Amino acid sequence: MNGRFPIAIHIMTLLCYAKEQLSSDYIAGSLNINPVQVRKALKELIDQGLVLSREGKNGGYQLARSADIITLAEIYRSLKPEALLGISKNTPNPDCPVGRQIKGHLDQLYEQIDLKLERQLSATTLKAFCQQFQ
Amino acid sequence: MNGRFPIAIHIMTLLCYAKEQLSSDYIAGSLNINPVQVRKALKELIDQGLVLSREGKNGGYQLARSADIITLAEIYRSLKPEALLGISKNTPNPDCPVGRQIKGHLDQLYEQIDLKLERQLSATTLKAFCQQFQ
DNA sequence: TATACTGTAATATTTTTTATTACAGTACAA
C-alpha cells in the first residue's frame, strides 16, 4: 500500500483534536507535506461524508459529525481500497488448472480478509483513537 | 501492496497441486511472468522454509513439507510484509501534538491489525486452499 | 563434458506515488 491511509488518519485526528475549522495549509504543516496533497486527501474524506469544507476567505475543513460516530473503517473506506494483499498484473495461463482458477479463489480469500479488517476497524471510533493523544 | 503475495500463493498452489518437482520455467509458464521473477519469489519461500530446491540438471522446486502443515500465514510471512495499511514517507511536524505522536499510535493500531490477519491466514492450510482447485 | 537446471547481479523499463505549479472559483470584509 501507499501512504494514503496514514495521511487520512492524521488529518482526521487533527480535525478531531483541534475541534475547530482548519485550513489545508495548517494541516499540511502538521503532516509536513504539500497542501495540494492534503486537499486531495480531504476530497476523499468529503466524498465519504466525513468532512465538511467551506470555500472562500476564512474557509477550511471540519468533521462532518461527532468523532464518536466516525469509525476508522469509514476512513479506510474513503480510500476505496483495492486488494489488501495486492494484485498481480500478470495474466495467468488459462491452460493451467491453477492459472485458470487462481483469480477466483484469491478474490474469495480477499473478500473474507476485507470483511474481517472492516469489522476490526469499525470497532475503533475516531474519538477513541484521538483520545490517546495526550 | 504489490503482486508478491498473489504470486507466492500461485507458486505454492502449483507445487501443491502438481505433487512433483517443478522448474522455474514451468512455474513461470503458469503465472505468465519471467522465470527470474519466479526464482526470486521462490527464494523468499525457501528462506521461509516452505520450499526446497535442487540445483543442477533435473533440478527444480518442491514443497518442503506436507501441504496440510503449511498455512497461508507462513506464505504471507515469507514476504516480510511491512505495514498492511501503508506507511507515509513524510516526517510529521514534531511541534504538533498530533504530528509528534501519530507514528506511535499508528504502529500500535497496525500491530493489532497484523495480529488478526495472521490469525485469520493461519486458519487456512495450503492443502485446504489447493483442494478448491477442481 | 554437454546439458539443464538454480542463483543472482546488473540493468532497463514501466508504473505508481508524490510533489509542485498554476490558476479558476468562492466568500468575506473593508
Added chain:
DNA sequence: TTGTACTGTAATAAAAAATATTACAGTATA
C-alpha cells in the same frame, strides 16, 4: 467593488517502486 484568503482541480514534473530482461556463474546429472 475590490483585495484577500481560502478551496478545488488540472497539468506537469520528479522520485520511487515494481516489474522485466539479460547475462552468466555455479551445480548436478547422464
